[in-house]
Amino acid sequence: MQALGTLEDLPETYRKALTAQNLVPLWPSLRAVLPPGKPTLRTRPTCWEYKALRPLLLEAGELTPIEKAERRVLVLANPGHGLEKMQASACMYLGMQLLMPNEWAPSHKHTPNAVRMIVEGEGAYTTVDGEKCPMSRGDLILTPTGLWHEHGHDGNAPVVWLDVLDLPLVYYTETSYVTEGKAQAVTGTMNERAYAHGGVLPAPMFSRGSDRRYPMLRYPWVDARAALVAQAQAHPEAEAVQVAYVNPETGGDCQNILGFSALMLRPGESLRLPVRSPAMVFHLIEGGASVDIDGTTFSLAPADTCCAPGYTPVTLKNLSASEPSFIFIADETPLHRKLGVYEVRA
Numbered sequence: 001m002q003a004l005g006t007l008e009d010l011p012e013t014y015r016k017a018l019t020a021q022n023l024v025p026l027w028p029s030l031r032a033v034l035p036p037g038k039p040t041l042r043t044r045p046t047c048w049e050y051k052a053l054r055p056l057l058l059e060a061g062e063l064t065p066i067e068k069a070e071r072r073v074l075v076l077a078n079p080g081h082g083l084e085k086m087q088a089s090a091c092m093y094l095g096m097q098l099l100m101p102n103e104w105a106p107s108h109k110h111t112p113n114a115v116r117m118i119v120e121g122e123g124a125y126t127t128v129d130g131e132k133c134p135m136s137r138g139d140l141i142l143t144p145t146g147l148w149h150e151h152g153h154d155g156n157a158p159v160v161w162l163d164v165l166d167l168p169l170v171y172y173t174e175t176s177y178v179t180e181g182k183a184q185a186v187t188g189t190m191n192e193r194a195y196a197h198g199g200v201l202p203a204p205m206f207s208r209g210s211d212r213r214y215p216m217l218r219y220p221w222v223d224a225r226a227a228l229v230a231q232a233q234a235h236p237e238a239e240a241v242q243v244a245y246v247n248p249e250t251g252g253d254c255q256n257i258l259g260f261s262a263l264m265l266r267p268g269e270s271l272r273l274p275v276r277s278p279a280m281v282f283h284l285i286e287g288g289a290s291v292d293i294d295g296t297t298f299s300l301a302p303a304d305t306c307c308a309p310g311y312t313p314v315t316l317k318n319l320s321a322s323e324p325s326f327i328f329i330a331d332e333t334p335l336h337r338k339l340g341v342y343e344v345r346a
Helices: 012-020 029-032 050-063 169-174 191-195 221-234 333-339
Strands: 047-050 073-076 093-099 104-110 112-122 125-127 131-133 140-143 149-155 159-165 177-181 241-244 259-265 268-274 280-286 288-291 296-300 305-308 313-318 327-329
Touching: 047 050, 050 073, 050 093, 093 149, 125 140, 159 327, 169 177, 177 333, 288 305
Parallel strands: none
Antiparallel strands: 047 305, 073 093, 093 159, 104 149, 104 177, 112 140, 112 159, 125 131, 125 149, 241 259, 259 327, 268 313, 280 305, 280 327, 288 296, 288 313
């Protein structure tokens, strides 16, 4: 591939004339925006250990009352993007959020999509679109774009969850904003029970399914875990044991931009993932596992989180020879498919 001219090749008077008209020559930067063969990756392999993060999060609870924080969050920032950008990958934001007993994080709605993966504690809940969603370890709760949501805590110990948002993308498109509201009236709870049995849906005339874009807002870990264990038992020959979090009425992704799944690593199992274009986030729910990202290896304990850039080989390994490990995965696959840039490489 031939070398292209640089900005310095151009006379200073010409460069000044371009600047005066808000013009920029493409060729000096063409290789930067269209690199040959593979994108330029800013996302770095990064791990956030919960045992190191948790004391700082609890200290934040002492230093900053919820009234001063609204959402008490420590952002898991990827240094490859710059810590000030507050992003884990090009399109994913991660944050660890703390709610203390008797606190209430006020109702609001925003344009970015969010999910909550519950890390520890009992007694808290999220009310989304009038539906009260209890929080237990490993549960996944959706707060999709444009839906009112608030967090409350009736228990007696701290509750922590991992936030995953498509905020970097929505912010980049200049469409990110929030609207504040008042406390919601609870109109329902545990709506996920209506979708608890495979192949059986609520009858349309009696369900809200026909007018709800997101019919299921809470995905209990007890159900996802049971599905993984059953899959492993029914198909011991399967290359991978994985379930996706989907819209139960359409079978499509549960949200628009990011994809979510849970993976079970069988005792002693080592799993090499396909090299794909989307970046991925791994959050360990149970067990112990290692994540090798093109030679950078992290050992994960429960509640640890790590990020892998796209176009990069990843190998997961269960560190136990006798017990399974369970991993929550978030990635950018739905977005890549919609843009037509999704790619799998050998």
